[in-house]
Amino acid sequence: MKATSLPVFYPFLRRKHLSIWPVFIPFAGCPHRCSFCSQNAQTGTPPRPLSKVLEQLDFELAEALEKGRGPYELAFFGGTFTALPDQWPERFLHLAAKYREKGFISCVRCSTRPDAVTAENLARLKGLGLDMVELGIQSFDDAALEASGRGYGGNSARAACKLVREAGLRLGVQLMPGLPGDIPGLFRRDVETAVALAPDCVRLYPCVVMDGTPLAETWRNGEYSPWGLEHAKDELADALLAFGQAEIPVIRMGLAPEAEMNASLLAGPWHPAFGQSVRALALFRYLAPEIKGDHVIVAPNYLQGEIFGHANELKRRYASLGLGFRSIRFEGRDDFLLERGNLAVDPGAKIR
Ligand code: SF4
Structure with missing residues (x-):
């Protein structure tokens, strides 16, 4: 009997569980609402004044520390962290530093837009304890970015990735395949571009239509069709293999289930087990030729x-x-x- 060993490569390695403490700041700092975005429904978090977010975060971190939990990676999601007004990034980072000193916070990450980072603001926030920036790139394609009303082009998105790297911060890239303006092959090119930029992690969120967004109206008018579920699985399985071969972790595929998100979802490739399906399909494509x-x-x-x-x-x-x-x-x-x-x-x- 012959036996051949085949390595388990990156997407299928035993993964270390990341203990992330998410802090949702829906739409805070955003210059406008992007056509597809429904942060309140996606995160299950209503908008709150940032003073309340800070106060509650301090209370909850103190309570968890008291109970001996942690350490955690603190992650600010759902808005444009680097463009928060009135020294709010600084206030959040000062709070994070207080808990880092106690050994309770091991890392601080935030998500933001590519056009909201500069060498100056990244250097300042890194000096205050920011470790990682996840850029909501969505696409590197000018036409798709314009059709989605993002307000920046592919060159800005690539330049922002370089700025994050040059600031000595870890880089995360978020892509949204199937945007308005999508054409066959576009996502594959976006994946190739992202691989070449060598981010530390990637999140892939196929575009879905949420009630109450401008995209919902476009969809109702018949001017936008999201990807089908099977097409999304097919494209993301290839993307997972491409990122895996470059040893780039894909840490999220598809929106997390949230009661409010499920109630607002009108159309598009979403399933609670989407990530599992994509990983299995990628694994099949890896094993089948052998x-x-x-x-x-x-x-x-x-x-x-x-x-x-x-x-x-x-x-x-x-x-x-x-x-x-x-x-x-x-x-x-x-x-x-x-x-x-x-x-x-x-x-x-x-x-x-
Ligand atoms: S996609 Fe990002 S920048 Fe646009 S509205 Fe949503 S959180 Fe703000």
């Missing part, structure tokens, strides 16, 4: 539940390679072992 009909796959224990996808959605694809449930077993190992010749045809593979 598999001949009489293979048995021995996979790492921690990938149980990943290989056949959500609700075993890929069982037919594996069956088409001659593999059924019995052809895959799990062990405490860190690679895939492809064994040949010890199971001529798996009866389970005949499931149709």
